[in-house]
Amino acid sequence: MLIRKAVMSDSEGIYKLISHYAKEGKLLARTYSSIYENLQSFVVAVINNEVVGICSLTILDRNLAEVRSLAVNPAYVGKGIGKALVQQIIKETEDIQINKLISLTYQITFFSKLGFNQVDKNELPQKMWKDCINCPKLHSCDETAMLMNVF
Numbered sequence: 001m002l003i004r005k006a007v008m009s010d011s012e013g014i015y016k017l018i019s020h021y022a023k024e025g026k027l028l029a030r031t032y033s034s035i036y037e038n039l040q041s042f043v044v045a046v047i048n049n050e051v052v053g054i055c056s057l058t059i060l061d062r063n064l065a066e067v068r069s070l071a072v073n074p075a076y077v078g079k080g081i082g083k084a085l086v087q088q089i090i091k092e093t094e095d096i097q098i099n100k101l102i103s104l105t106y107q108i109t110f111f112s113k114l115g116f117n118q119v120d121k122n123e124l125p126q127k128m129w130k131d132c133i134n135c136p137k138l139h140s141c142d143e144t145a146m147l148m149n150v151f
Ligand SMILES: CC(C)(COP(=O)(O)OP(=O)(O)OC[C@H]1O[C@@H](n2cnc3c(N)ncnc32)[C@H](O)[C@@H]1OP(=O)(O)O)[C@@H](O)C(=O)NCCC(=O)NCCS
Pocket: 021, 026, 027, 070, 071, 072, 073, 076, 077, 078, 079, 080, 081, 082, 083, 084, 103, 104, 105, 106, 107, 109, 110, 113
């Protein structure tokens, strides 16, 4: 398995994975246009030239970034791919010297194992919510906010 920055030819694989889990209500859907615009924020896991996992890093503020669009192909879950992707995102966050990395998620155990701790959503800065306007669960968000200090 190879973890690397996404390139444009990965966009179909990225779109397919996000769409798959968006239908199950586990991820926020993204358009091709959004993927193109944010391609540089994605890392991908590749096996036999196939994109089997994805994750992106969004900068929200001077000292706050967010893990977004984390997904592993259902045929490959439980093999350490999700962990490797988030570890790469943590490294990128550290490289650009942002200390706080957040995730809004249902995967509490998964993120706990990577060093994230639960925090009160009400304590998060306004900027955190700028994309929530696009979410069908806007007024009934049941995700858990998890935060890690990367250095
Ligand atoms: C969540 C997800 C990315 C995990 O990816 P994965 O490749 O299966 O995870 P890993 O194999 O790297 O697991 C890392 C650790 O977390 C644990 N873990 C993973 N998913 C878990 C779950 N649902 N419940 C409890 N523990 C879990 C693993 O057992 C493993 O523990 P270990 O290090 O002690 O062995 C994957 O299940 C997925 O794509 N889910 C659907 C989309 C989604 O929910 N994305 C998250 C949005 S924030």
